[in-house]
Amino acid sequence: MxxxxxxxxxxxxxxxxxxxxxxxxxxxxxxxxxxxRSDLAAIPxxxxxxxxxxxxxxxEAQKMILGGRRTHGLGTGGDPxxxxxxxxxxxxxxxxxxxxxxxxxxxxxxxxxxxTGAAPVVARLAKxxxxxxxxxxxxPFDFEGSRRTKQAQVGLLNLKSAADAVICxxxxxxxQILDEQTPVNETFAASNDLMTQGVRGIWQxxxxxxxxxxxxxxxxxxxxxxxxxxxxxxxxxRGEARVREVVERLIASPLxxxxxxxxxxxxxxxxxxxxxxxxxxxxxxxxxxxxxRVTEGQxxxxxxxxxxxxxxxxxxxxxxxPSPDLLPNQIPxxxxxxxxxxxxxxIEAPFFDEPIVSHSQSRFKGPPPATTPENTELLxxxxxxxxxxxxxxxxxxxxxxxxxxxxxxxxxxxxxxPTIHHGEDLDVPTYIRRGVVLN
Numbered sequence: 001m002x003x004x005x006x007x008x009x010x011x012x013x014x015x016x017x018x019x020x021x022x023x024x025x026x027x028x029x030x031x032x033x034x035x036x037r038s039d040l041a042a043i044p045x046x047x048x049x050x051x052x053x054x055x056x057x058x059x060e061a062q063k064m065i066l067g068g069r070r071t072h073g074l075g076t077g078g079d080p081x082x083x084x085x086x087x088x089x090x091x092x093x094x095x096x097x098x099x100x101x102x103x104x105x106x107x108x109x110x111x112x113x114x115x116t117g118a119a120p121v122v123a124r125l126a127k128x129x130x131x132x133x134x135x136x137x138x139x140p141f142d143f144e145g146s147r148r149t150k151q152a153q154v155g156l157l158n159l160k161s162a163a164d165a166v167i168c169x170x171x172x173x174x175x176q177i178l179d180e181q182t183p184v185n186e187t188f189a190a191s192n193d194l195m196t197q198g199v200r201g202i203w204q205x206x207x208x209x210x211x212x213x214x215x216x217x218x219x220x221x222x223x224x225x226x227x228x229x230x231x232x233x234x235x236x237x238r239g240e241a242r243v244r245e246v247v248e249r250l251i252a253s254p255l256x257x258x259x260x261x262x263x264x265x266x267x268x269x270x271x272x273x274x275x276x277x278x279x280x281x282x283x284x285x286x287x288x289x290x291x292x293r294v295t296e297g298q299x300x301x302x303x304x305x306x307x308x309x310x311x312x313x314x315x316x317x318x319x320x321x322p323s324p325d326l327l328p329n330q331i332p333x334x335x336x337x338x339x340x341x342x343x344x345x346x347i348e349a350p351f352f353d354e355p356i357v358s359h360s361q362s363r364f365k366g367p368p369p370a371t372t373p374e375n376t377e378l379l380x381x382x383x384x385x386x387x388x389x390x391x392x393x394x395x396x397x398x399x400x401x402x403x404x405x406x407x408x409x410x411x412x413x414x415x416x417x418p419t420i421h422h423g424e425d426l427d428v429p430t431y432i433r434r435g436v437v438l439n
Contacts, residue, residue: 017206017216020101021199022126023047023061024119025083026054027109027138031192033059035107040200046097048122050086050114051075062097066090066118076113080151083117094122098129102216103206105199106133106163111140111148116155123163132220135163136198136232138191139170156229165223167230167318169194169255176254194255198232201271201316210304211283214269222267222300228320231261236314243282246313247289256319262293265319272303275310286315 021043023032029047036045036059045061052073055063065073067086076082087094098104104126108115119135126133137159140148160166171191178190205214233253237246251259262268272286283303290299297319306314419426424433431438 017103018101019043019103019105019203019206020097020131021045021061021105021107022097022122024087024106024108024122025049025112025115026051027112027191028107028115028119029054029057030188031107031109031138031195032061033057034189034192035196035199036060038196038200040196040203043203048087048090048094048114048118049075050083050118064090064093066114076117078113078147078151080113080117080155083112083114084121085117086114087118087121091121091125094125095129098126098131101126101129101131104129104131104133105202106135106159107137107195107199108135109138109140110152110155110159111144112151116151119155120158120162123159127162127164132216132224133163134202134223135159135166136195137166137168138195139168139172141171141174160227160229163227165226165228165230165320167198167232169198169232173254194232194234197234197316198318201232201234201318202269204273204304205269205271205302208273208304210273210302211278211280212301212303214300214302218300219269223320226320228266230318230320231255231257232316232318234314234316236312238312242311242313243285244289246315247286250315250317251293259293261319261321262290262317263295264321265294265297267297267320268294268299269318270299270301271316272301273306273309273314273316274303275312276305276307277310278303278305278313282313286313290317 021032021035021040023029023045024047026049029049032045032047035041035043041060045059046064047055047057047059047061048064048066049055050066050071050073052065052068055065057063067082067089070086070089071082076086106119106123106126108119110116110119115137119137123133123135137156139152139156142149156166156168169191174187174190178187182190202219206216206219233250233255235246235249235253237243237249239245250256251262256262268290270287270290272283274282283301287299287301430436
């Protein structure tokens with residue numbers, strides 16, 4: 001239940017900031033389950049999936065099966081269109097959960113069916129309820145295949161158009177962070193932990209009282225309807241050189257592409273947390289180093305004290321790159337299609353994207369052979385047969401296996417006045433007039 005604090009100016013109660021988390025799909029559900037086992041356990045959470053088996057997770061989060069009548073609880077088979085339709089089937093229930101929230105985190109993994117298809121629907125419903133919709137998503141490893149990679153890119157484009165901002169965590173870059181001998185289950189756990197850090201960094205910035213506070217209204221003014229793609233990184237350092245080392249470790253993070261993300265960023269949220277021994281000089285040195293990197297964008301700082309971090313500094317940033325609006329004719333071809341079509345694009349492109357060159361047919365026709373009344377009469381006599389010998393010879397010569405074409409008369413034109421045009425009797429079949437022999 002929300003605690004209500006009296007407003008000293010009006011005497012009316014003030015409702016504190018309300019934050020909710022929605023995990024979508026397998027990766028999102030696992031990540032949210034891990035969040036609720038940490039210091040984020042007090043945040044109301046909901047996990048969604050089309051596979052009822054995934055919802056058997058041991059977690060305190062509310063659970064909802066998507067599209068039960070459509071998928072019968074067996075999943076989407078990796079088809080984002082089914083995931084989208086399944087989420088739309090539960091719109092009323094999802095709207096009810098979103099009601100009253102100021103900020104909603106949508107956590108998902110892109111590339112599969114449920115997370116890719118349902119996350120944009122959830123983000124749209126969150127925004128419709130009046131909340132600020134921030135998505136935190138993991139992109140697939142390369143070894144998961146081109147199909148999931150292409151679906152993830154289409155899903156990311158759809159999610160950016162629905163959410164206020166999307167924080168992307170490319171799983172492939174974990175290879176640059178983790179040891180090569182790291183077990184598979186620990187690798188995916190590290191991906192979930194990164195998503196947890198992304199949510200925690202913003203949550204602490206907004207909810208913890210500290211040296212420098214960032215209120216929700218300011219965050220909303222920076223993020224609302226920006227539809228940006230953001231990158232996230234976190235670092236921690238201890239000891240006497242912690243001020244210098246924490247910035248160096250942060251900038252060296254593969255998630256920030258060796259600092260290039262900071263140089264291109266339009267907005268950078270900074271969450272700085274230290275122990276009781278954190279000084280204002282420490283804060284100044286850290287921000288001075290970051291300001292040298294962020295040359296174009298604005299820095300938004302939140303700094304707080306955690307009594308458990310004696311001799312330690314934890315630095316978390318979310319950097320948003322500018323994302324120009326795409327006109328319909330500028331949107332990549334695959335993003336305007338369903339995910340299935342996007343996968344087929346590499347095969348179909350050579351057949352449909354190349355210009356079709358039409359070749360006009362030649363209009364030249366050879367002139368007909370010269371015909372006079374004399375040789376026309378002679379030709380008719382040969383075809384009609386003036387003697388048995390001639391008739392038998394003509395019949396034998398013109399006989400075919402499939403067609404027995406023997407001209408014996410002019411038919412209905414036998415007794416009529418001939419139609420003469422430029423010296424040709426048009427009542428005589430063309431192949432006879434032109435001397436074409438059928439053999």
